[in-house]
Amino acid sequence: MTIDHAQQPVLTVDKLVKVFPGPAGHEHPAVNQVSFTLESGGSLAIVGESGSGKTTTARIVAGLETATSGTVDVDGRVLAGRSRRRTRLANARLVQMVFQDPFGSLDPRQSVGAGIKELLAVHFGWGTAQLTERVTALLQQVGLDERHANKLPRNLSGGQRQRVAIARALALEPKILILDEAVSALDVSVQAQVLNLLADIREATGVSYLFVSHDLGVVRQITETCIVLNQGKIIESGSTAQVLDSPEHPYTQALIDAVPKPGWKPRRRT
Structure with a gap:
């Protein structure tokens, strides 16, 4: 655009x-x-x-x-x-914020996909299918895929964690x-x-x-x-x-x- x-x-x-x-x-x-x-x-x-x-x-x-x-x-x-x-x-x-250390915004006990779904559910109240579709699209937007959605933050590289943090920040389509x-x-x-x-x-x-x-x-x-x-x-x-x-x-x-x-x-x- x-x-x-x-x-x-x-x-x-x-x-x-x-x-x-x-x-x-x-x-x-x-x-x-x-x-x-x-x-x-x-x-x-x-x-x-x-x-x-x-x-x-x-x-x-x-x-x-x-x-x-x-x-x-x-x-x-x-x-x-x-x-x-x-x-x-x-x-x-x-407004959303991405920090130097993504661990500050990612729950270490949750898979990255579950964390993004939880955020979307709070704000939009979508059903399971719509949540899954949106998470997949967000991860693809930052160069990740469904395999990464099922992983815990500690099982990702530093660059991958920061990509997840960016995807999570973009989930609400902030200005x-x-x-x-x-x-x-x-x-x-x-x-x-x-x-x-x-x-x-x-x-x-x-x-x-x-x-x-x-x-x-x-x-x-x-x-x-x-x-x-x-x-x-x-x-x-x-x-x-x-x-x-x-x-x-x-x-x-x-x-x-x-x-x-x-x-x-x-x-x-x-």
Whole structure:
């Protein structure tokens, strides 16, 4: 399908603030006046070093954290963080999240097919035949088949588990898929396969990606726009190519300079 980026934003984050209590009664603003938009069918990266606020921002958008102030609007619906069950179920149809470690979202005691069926049954109330058909289609969408449906997560490879986590996240046909370091734990060859898969899925479904990563090579491959966070604040934003090729802020330049260059070898300890 052809993605129309002229549509209204599917996600609008406005003046988002998240304050955590710190030692001796001091407050720590993990996210500080963060505002950005994500176009329908688009892919936006949030980059920054550990502690920059990127994961906290993503968790607020996903409804896993409650903002201290500010708003998150998804497809015209203002999300309110942790809320009543009915609201949470409705919000889950809008935003889903894929984590670095898929074990966090996969029940180790359930076959992967049974886990996806359970999710679909809660939201749609389908019968057995329809559930089975949908699970098969979802697994095929991520390059797996019925054999994988009958396996426990521990009997799959890391790449296969992440594919299952993606299939599970796509089951509710969300408007936005948040990927929080979703390929950073994978081998380079498997990482490339999953990134290609994500590109194909976005092209086929029109789902929008919010991609949280410290890996600028991955960001360049999978996103069109980018924001850079430092100490909870956006210090640079623009097209991914512009931000990575012509950074304006010294912090962004430092992030780029920290990426190992081809031929780099670690120093030997003396």
